[in-house]
Amino acid sequence: MASYNLLLLPGDGIGPEVMAEVERVIRWLDANSGVHFETETDLVGGSAYDVHGVAITDETMKTAMAADAVIFGAVGGPKWDAVPYEVRPEAGLLRLRKDLELFANLRPAICYPALADASSLKREVVEGLDILILRELTGGVYFGEPKEIVTLENGEKRAVDTQVYTTHEIERIARVAFELARARRNKVTSMEKRNVMRSGVLWNQVVTAVHKAEYPDVQLEHMLADAGGMQLVRWPKQFDVIVTDNLFGDMLSDVAAMLTGSLGMLPSASLGAPDPATGKRKALYEPVHGSAPDIAGKGIANPIAMIASLGMALRYSFDMGEAADLVDGAIADVLASGTRTADLAAKGQNSVSTREMGEAIVKAM
């Protein structure tokens, strides 16, 4: 029987609550899928800082390196607003992304039919929406050096962040974009600000060259990132795969997630390059939503994005497409039957707890 190691990192805020429902799904899979999952749970973010004084320990990093996949909750919260920059909760997530070389971040933005009316956009604009934002995740302004605050002679401070991209970083994310598009509607939109940024100029050139040399069958279009943000709001269905850099990807994927009315529902996958020897990719799966400290501990958080993230792990890390379909189908069924957590419930509608939602999904499976 196949057996896989999962590292569970619930993190802060609602992370532990929604992770508990993922564990419920894992137990079900363990009993019913013919595949065994070995899980280990560890600290990350503010909860790691509280115990160890860092946002992730070297030991946890070692476990993450060895795991078949990392399932990540969420980090951060006002409690840690004043901790030093180097050990702030987000540093744990950024170290995981960087050290595991998870350069490809897949953020699907889909609109569940049952929820089309929950969007602030008109139903016809978002109904049936199914786009994929592919965000470069280990480069750009997130990691470029210098990155510092210095005090000048006149007493003023000067803060610097550096956006850096090299040819091969852009090539490898472009290839992922074209491969993904081939399995979808065969269209890639590349977004940058080449009219202002040198990194945008290089991004545009490299994506164009990869397209010409390797993927001429895929439709490629270029859009300035600011215009892209507009077009996402105006008519998001014009897109299939959007490929963009780390910072634009952060902004644009959040806007896209909000369009769907399904923010508490959207999973993401962060993938490394396949190992040349084994073909395996390092991978981390996390919900697009954050740690939501305002509702943490109340048992009312929506666990769907977290469970759907496990679904993505089944699909991308374990080649368990059928089990992934089962998870996705169970989520859709539960929603169609009217079961809603508080974030999804219309005014006056009944809502269920985090746990009840998890149980309903497992039951539907």
Next chain:
Amino acid sequence: MASYNLLLLPGDGIGPEVMAEVERVIRWLDANSGVHFETETDLVGGSAYDVHGVAITDETMKTAMAADAVIFGAVGGPKWDAVPYEVRPEAGLLRLRKDLELFANLRPAICYPALADASSLKREVVEGLDILILRELTGGVYFGEPKEIVTLENGEKRAVDTQVYTTHEIERIARVAFELARARRNKVTSMEKRNVMRSGVLWNQVVTAVHKAEYPDVQLEHMLADAGGMQLVRWPKQFDVIVTDNLFGDMLSDVAAMLTGSLGMLPSASLGAPDPATGKRKALYEPVHGSAPDIAGKGIANPIAMIASLGMALRYSFDMGEAADLVDGAIADVLASGTRTADLAAKGQNSVSTREMGEAIVKAM
């Protein structure tokens, strides 16, 4: 009689067409407002490049420096996609902003009642929307050095852009934000990515300090820029003044403009610091929309954003609040009467030309 010098820079694409309607309004003001406007028209962007080989000449810059205000159309288009980076159309606009030190960019996002249904957002989300995005315009990744593409020893290229902010740059834009808020609904939301960027950390600290020391009466809230993009789409009416850096401001103001369904309608003002001797500010006024090369030359572009930009000039540069109200009122009246350019017309509805819209607005004045 008061007399002012205006430098008109129509630029590329639809720029000249919409500027012609501004000239119509200027002629009316000249005849009826008791103030004389001396205008000079010059080249910028691709049209300057075609004639002079640069996106703006030193002579034009001199005129701009001496003008009481610059009225700017739009620049860029596919025709100039292959020109060298230093002389691309946008370089003309960026030089104007930088050399005139126009650090404060005011981008109101208002939803004209007559157009609430033109938005892709639900009517109740945008109806009555009136927020102001204040974008820092002379710092950040737009101008920081190094900004270059270098070829590495292995033949790869490496592109670098540098985000830089100093204390005083943040202080002066924060002050403008708080002053503007005092004349509105008294609330400022500051947006950055302090969880990832050092410039975000400094931005947050300086805005907080200016607030505490000088504007404790104004409500201040901080939001991560990605969450801010989400909140703009979810419930934009929660905001009053949003203050943010150059690049986030570029993205967020485009999203905000699209929310209103009034993209062809939104003006902007870019202001410098008041001259210590005369109290005068250097200023440039431009529509938020771009050069729209696809419809250029057809006489169908919407001139409202351009005319409203002149309205902002009357208000912010010439202390002609009444004349500005007259312009804004005429625009609202013409819209309420059902007159629409093609971009605003519902399917099957009649539409008027650029010129007819300009004439209707002057008539309503």
